[in-house]
Amino acid sequence: ETGVTQTPRHLVMGMTNKKSLKCEQHLGHNAMYWYKQSAKKPLELMFVYNFKEQTENNSVPSRFSPECPNSSHLFLHLHTLQPEDSALYLCASSQVSGGNYGYTFGSGTRLTVV
Amino acid sequence: KNEVEQSPQNLTAQEGEFITINCSYSVGISALHWLQQHPGGGIVSLFMLSSGKKKHGRLIATINIQEKHSSLHITASHPRDSAVYICAVTGGYGGATNKLIFGTGTLLAVQP
Numbered sequence: 001e002t003g004v005t006q007t008p009r010h011l012v013m014g015m016t017n018k019k020s021l022k023c024e025q026h027l028g029h030n031a032m033y034w035y036k037q038s039a040k041k042p043l044e045l046m047f048v049y050n051f052k053e054q055t056e057n058n059s060v061p062s063r064f065s066p067e068c069p070n071s072s073h074l075f076l077h078l079h080t081l082q083p084e085d086s087a088l089y090l091c092a093s094s095q096v097s098g099g100n101y102g103y104t105f106g107s108g109t110r111l112t113v114v
Numbered sequence: 115k116n117e118v119e120q121s122p123q124n125l126t127a128q129e130g131e132f133i134t135i136n137c138s139y140s141v142g143i144s145a146l147h148w149l150q151q152h153p154g155g156g157i158v159s160l161f162m163l164s165s166g167k168k169k170h171g172r173l174i175a176t177i178n179i180q181e182k183h184s185s186l187h188i189t190a191s192h193p194r195d196s197a198v199y200i201c202a203v204t205g206g207y208g209g210a211t212n213k214l215i216f217g218t219g220t221l222l223a224v225q226p
Binding site (some may be wrong): 002015031033035041042043044048049056088089092094096102103104107108110 | 147
């Protein structure tokens with residue numbers, strides 16, 4: 001375990017379903033991130049939360065809705081997804097201070113939309 | 115053109131060989147990261163550097179800020195080093211400065 005825990009590890013959902021991905025860290029980090037990794041493409045930033053406030057939304061469709069209730073937890077709520085949203089969704093955390101940011105990644109949730 | 119470019123995209127080596135993976139970037143950065151991703155998806159941070167050279171076991175990372183270039187070296191490679199190696203940068207280019215921009219990754223296979 002890296003210190004960043006993601007659940008579930010695997011998720012299969014229909015296009016009309018609503019589901020949520022969960023990320024939890026107890027490293028004392030004050031920034032959390034969602035990244036998407038599609039097949040044969042570089043990792044893409046989705047959202048950044050610094051001190052529980054969203055500071056970056058990388059033009060993500062509204063069918064993805066993040067929630068950060070506190071600095072240790074991050075959710076990604078999913079609804080009416082498309083098959084092209086099938087990907088590995090990775091959560092990460094870091095300590096934001098002084099310009100140097102050490103990242104810790106979770107193991108990811110492998111999402112399949114059918 | 116990606117802001118972070120890696121080469122080669124695929125690399126096959128024999129056990130024991132010295133391996134080099136290169137990364138070039140075109141933006142101003144505060145730090146460069148080397149990450150390792152094994153099959154199954156989890157990512158491990160290997161190095162974060164903003165100047166000079168770092169060494170951890172058989173892994174060495176260097177960065178040349180003037181040339182906007184970094185290299186990851188693996189000495190005495192082993193089949194367990196087989197993974198995707200990803201270069202990423204953080205910097206002050208607008209928006210949240212602590213976000214990572216990733217290269218496309220280098221798929222390394224070390225054969226026994």
